[in-house]
Amino acid sequence: MSYNQINSDIWVTEHISPYDIFHHGITKVFIHRQTKFQNMAIVESGPNGKALVLDGKWQSCVGDEFTYHEPLVHPACIFHGDPKNILILGGGEGATIREALKWNNLENVTMVDLDGEVVEACKEHLGEIHQGAFDDHRLHLHIIDAFEFIEKTDMLWDVVISDLSDPVEGGPSSKLFTKDFFERIKKILSSQGIFTVQAGPTGPMELELHVRLINTLRTVFPYTHSYTSYTPSFVSPWGFGIASNNLITLPINPKDIDTVLIKKTTANFKMIDGVSLLGMFSTPKFLRDAIADQFDKSLCQKLH
Numbered sequence: 001m002s003y004n005q006i007n008s009d010i011w012v013t014e015h016i017s018p019y020d021i022f023h024h025g026i027t028k029v030f031i032h033r034q035t036k037f038q039n040m041a042i043v044e045s046g047p048n049g050k051a052l053v054l055d056g057k058w059q060s061c062v063g064d065e066f067t068y069h070e071p072l073v074h075p076a077c078i079f080h081g082d083p084k085n086i087l088i089l090g091g092g093e094g095a096t097i098r099e100a101l102k103w104n105n106l107e108n109v110t111m112v113d114l115d116g117e118v119v120e121a122c123k124e125h126l127g128e129i130h131q132g133a134f135d136d137h138r139l140h141l142h143i144i145d146a147f148e149f150i151e152k153t154d155m156l157w158d159v160v161i162s163d164l165s166d167p168v169e170g171g172p173s174s175k176l177f178t179k180d181f182f183e184r185i186k187k188i189l190s191s192q193g194i195f196t197v198q199a200g201p202t203g204p205m206e207l208e209l210h211v212r213l214i215n216t217l218r219t220v221f222p223y224t225h226s227y228t229s230y231t232p233s234f235v236s237p238w239g240f241g242i243a244s245n246n247l248i249t250l251p252i253n254p255k256d257i258d259t260v261l262i263k264k265t266t267a268n269f270k271m272i273d274g275v276s277l278l279g280m281f282s283t284p285k286f287l288r289d290a291i292a293d294q295f296d297k298s299l300c301q302k303l304h
Helices: 066-080 095-100 116-125 146-152 179-187 208-218 254-264 274-280 285-303
Strands: 010-017 020-026 028-034 039-044 050-054 057-061 085-090 108-113 139-143 157-163 189-201 223-231 236-244
Touching: 010 039, 010 057, 028 116, 039 116, 050 116, 066 095, 066 157, 066 189, 066 223, 066 236, 066 254, 066 274, 085 095, 085 146, 095 108, 095 157, 108 116, 116 139, 146 179, 179 189, 179 208, 189 208, 208 223, 208 236, 208 285, 223 274, 223 285, 254 274
Parallel strands: 085 108, 085 157, 108 139, 157 189
Antiparallel strands: 010 020, 028 039, 039 050, 050 057, 189 236, 223 236
């Protein structure tokens, strides 16, 4: 289908590869500001609705953010079974805490974000996304570097979720995707604790970051898994990594997952159910092969 009518004069242009670009048409700019850490914009993006853009990179939009945030949060919670304490690193829009708060027995969700200006702007302009989650009494919000918070916390967490922007070299998140940081995460997990990290695109031509992250997790945690969800405004299937000190076992019957969600959550989902979860964890062969190939090469280098 082609369109001859162009309804936007402002565009956010993302370079998907050296040969591919994608344009998001913008109809209104609510706020555009250089914070202490990054360039921030909250915009209206036509059919996608309001969106957050950081350093020129599309973060999420009203139209399809649930295809990212539900897969980010709920698999770890399902595997844990009954999370009481959840730690979220990043997550400025508030959608990640919104999803965590759907778990009925949750006592505390702590969100740690470096950039308070982004959080405040999202509170004001992205109510369609956070849906009042910032006002929940179970939320504890800390405007601080995640590395510093991890060093100081004396709690053991049932679920830790890394919802940080991609680790651009020299960027504010780059040190939070390293083996050293993952080892620090491992120390603050409860006995049944689970760690989830957003892990970049997983398309065949752009999977290098995801492969590296999954293999870095594998050097720290005995049990890891790569899984994906397609988010249309990201122009790619998006990858996540889940890791634990305990075996991560996925129920074979989707109805068993549905039963957990009905009993233990508000069950207000657009994306997650038993069928979709099994689909997300059916990692494509080319991606599994790439992860295994790099892991094997790294092992050979160590042995020699």
